[in-house]
Amino acid sequence: MHLEATSSTSAAATAEKATGVSLRAVTKKYGPVVAVQDISIDVAAGTYCCLLGPSGCGKTTTLRMIAGHEEITYGDVFIGGRRVNALPPVKRDTAMVFQSYALFPHKTVWDNVDFGLKMQRLDRQARRQRVGEILDIVGLSDFAQRKPDNLSGGQQQRVALARALVTRPQVLLLDEPLSALDETLRVRTRGELRRLQKQFGLTFIQVTHAQDEAFSLSDQIVVMGDGHVDQVGTPQRIFNRPASRFVANFMGDNNLFEGNVTQVEADGEVAIAQLEVPQLGKFTCQAEVAPDVGMEAAFCIRADRMQVTRRGELPEQTTNHLSARITAIEFTGYITRVALLAEATGQELLYKARTQDWLARDLQEGQVVELYWTTEAANFLSH
Ligand SMILES: Nc1ncnc2c1ncn2[C@@H]1O[C@H](COP(=O)(O)OP(=O)(O)OP(=O)(O)O)[C@@H](O)[C@H]1O
Numbered sequence: 001m002h003l004e005a006t007s008s009t010s011a012a013a014t015a016e017k018a019t020g021v022s023l024r025a026v027t028k029k030y031g032p033v034v035a036v037q038d039i040s041i042d043v044a045a046g047t048y049c050c051l052l053g054p055s056g057c058g059k060t061t062t063l064r065m066i067a068g069h070e071e072i073t074y075g076d077v078f079i080g081g082r083r084v085n086a087l088p089p090v091k092r093d094t095a096m097v098f099q100s101y102a103l104f105p106h107k108t109v110w111d112n113v114d115f116g117l118k119m120q121r122l123d124r125q126a127r128r129q130r131v132g133e134i135l136d137i138v139g140l141s142d143f144a145q146r147k148p149d150n151l152s153g154g155q156q157q158r159v160a161l162a163r164a165l166v167t168r169p170q171v172l173l174l175d176e177p178l179s180a181l182d183e184t185l186r187v188r189t190r191g192e193l194r195r196l197q198k199q200f201g202l203t204f205i206q207v208t209h210a211q212d213e214a215f216s217l218s219d220q221i222v223v224m225g226d227g228h229v230d231q232v233g234t235p236q237r238i239f240n241r242p243a244s245r246f247v248a249n250f251m252g253d254n255n256l257f258e259g260n261v262t263q264v265e266a267d268g269e270v271a272i273a274q275l276e277v278p279q280l281g282k283f284t285c286q287a288e289v290a291p292d293v294g295m296e297a298a299f300c301i302r303a304d305r306m307q308v309t310r311r312g313e314l315p316e317q318t319t320n321h322l323s324a325r326i327t328a329i330e331f332t333g334y335i336t337r338v339a340l341l342a343e344a345t346g347q348e349l350l351y352k353a354r355t356q357d358w359l360a361r362d363l364q365e366g367q368v369v370e371l372y373w374t375t376e377a378a379n380f381l382s383h
Pocket of ligand 1: 030033034035036053054055056057058059060061062209
């Protein structure tokens with residue numbers, strides 16, 4: 001897409017209109033099936049938000065309720081502060097980009113993009129200007145007279161985007177818009193989507209099950225699991241400070257330990273919790289909210305935040321450490337992944353290091369090593 005070649009007037013006009021989306025205690029039931037349960041989300045104007053979660057967790061249903069394609073069972077949806085529950089999709093100032101693109105096969109690219117404007121009953125001259133402008137922005141001016149079947153997947157995706165943007169919505173809703181593209185194109189299109197969102201200053205809400213997509217695109221990620229919202233935060237926060245066992249597991253490469261809270265200390269903005277893990281001893285971790293002493297809870301430590309050393313060579317005053325046996329070493333290129341078993345419990349563990357650093361340690365399969373980490377690197381999980 002040639003985004004530089006945009007019309008600044010239309011982008012500015014849209015940016016002024018940009019608005020936020022709020023869901024309040026929204027539930028969706030399909031007969032006895034509860035697809036989405038009691039979710040509340042605030043997406044500020046101009047935010048790129050991704051709804052991230054495994055298959056069947058309710059992401060698409062949530063998006064469709066915002067768009068107005070799905071009735072809300074309980075709760076309210078607000079767009080720009082206006083309650084839109086009873087409004088049909090066309091009156092919500094949203095536009096949707098579907099996974100399948102849903103283009104008209106018998107219409108040209110130009111007519112596909114023009115269609116929404118015709119529905120809005122814009123006069124011919126205004127339509128011609130807006131369609132020409134948006135095709136230029138997405139780099140499809142030379143393809144205006146082609147039919148969708150004669151375009152590549154990436155080009156079809158751009159037609160779908162152009163068709164959504166040409167109506168100048170306040171909010172763009174995207175349902176897995178990159179899933180039909182191959183890996184290289186997906187990565188390239190990610191960058192283009194992000195640039196487009198920034199350029200127009202619009203609110204984007206996108207459904208994805210791909211973590212890397214959510215990380216690279218979003219200002220805000222809503223992690224969903226089983227119809228609930230599990231955590232909302234920036235990509236960095238979700239990655240570094242998962243709030244729950246579910247999020248820690250979904251992010252992958254996390255080692256989780258179950259125990260009881262034995263001590264809590266406030267440390268400025270955060271709390272330091274000590275947990276006793278059966279057979280492994282006491283460990284300290286960082287907690288966003290001070291937990292109650294005695295409660296059952298867990299903490300996680302990411303595979304790349306641990307350090308490894310030979311037995312007997314543990315640095316002095318290391319609070320968090322355990323012995324583990326190396327069971328497999330997997331070279332993946334830049335990174336080496338090391339599988340281990342905790343000596344005391346047999347729990348499977350994962351350690352990751354830069355291959356260069358790992359090779360310098362000269363450790364072998366079958367060897368017992370010490371894994372250790374700082375309090376700050378370990379993260380308390382309340383649920
Ligand atoms: N029309 C329907 N009738 C009955 N159940 C439905 C209907 N649509 C969705 N569901 C159910 O609601 C739940 C949430 O579905 P939804 O499509 O929102 O999930 P999702 O997170 O978008 O999944 P995916 O990534 O696979 O698209 C699932 O259990 C699904 O089977």
